[in-house]
Amino acid sequence: MTTIRHATIFTLLATILTVSVVFSQVSHETTATPRNYQNKNFTFGAISSIQNDESGKPDWIITGHWKTDLLSENASKTVMGNTTSPFARSPFDTQIEMIRLNGTAGHTHTITNFVLANVSQPNNMTKVFNGTSTASMREGPVTDIPTTIRIMGDKVISIWLDPSRIENHYGNTPIYGVIMDVDKSRPGPAGTSALK
Numbered sequence: 001m002t003t004i005r006h007a008t009i010f011t012l013l014a015t016i017l018t019v020s021v022v023f024s025q026v027s028h029e030t031t032a033t034p035r036n037y038q039n040k041n042f043t044f045g046a047i048s049s050i051q052n053d054e055s056g057k058p059d060w061i062i063t064g065h066w067k068t069d070l071l072s073e074n075a076s077k078t079v080m081g082n083t084t085s086p087f088a089r090s091p092f093d094t095q096i097e098m099i100r101l102n103g104t105a106g107h108t109h110t111i112t113n114f115v116l117a118n119v120s121q122p123n124n125m126t127k128v129f130n131g132t133s134t135a136s137m138r139e140g141p142v143t144d145i146p147t148t149i150r151i152m153g154d155k156v157i158s159i160w161l162d163p164s165r166i167e168n169h170y171g172n173t174p175i176y177g178v179i180m181d182v183d184k185s186r187p188g189p190a191g192t193s194a195l196k
Helices: 002-024 073-077
Strands: 043-052 058-068 092-100 107-123 126-137 140-152 156-161 175-179
Touching: 043 092, 058 175, 107 140
Parallel strands: none
Antiparallel strands: 043 058, 043 175, 058 092, 092 107, 107 126, 126 140, 140 156, 156 175
């Protein structure tokens, strides 16, 4: 009797385990895009950059995220620099964390209030957005900083803020990042395709 009972319990546990494994293999849709911005013509990405010190040597790691609607169809209808345009809010925002290569002095910044002055496309692979922005600094926000945002090959972004306006805080090179391709299928749980 005990053997039959153990066999029944074993069979029941094996069935539960099998069903659990089968259901855990179901693909789950995942995106790198915040849900509240989906379907609103935003482009997103990650910041991952090394910035130099005053002597040109690598000193800071910068990481973070950014969003923009500069690449949307509505952006081409914008009147440059006009706050009554569809970009009455900032068409580009980023939040970054800076930390020294030795792991000290970690702190955060935001770059917001981008006001678009002009757009150019020097070649088929590069779009350039010039304007001004506001950067949060320890002493408070610094406004009207000449800013250039470049999109290269639809994969890379560079953000340059005039170093003279922010005491070379980000070094003498642009901040670099990548553009997330929200249409590209990414592996989900168990190696399945997450986006269709």
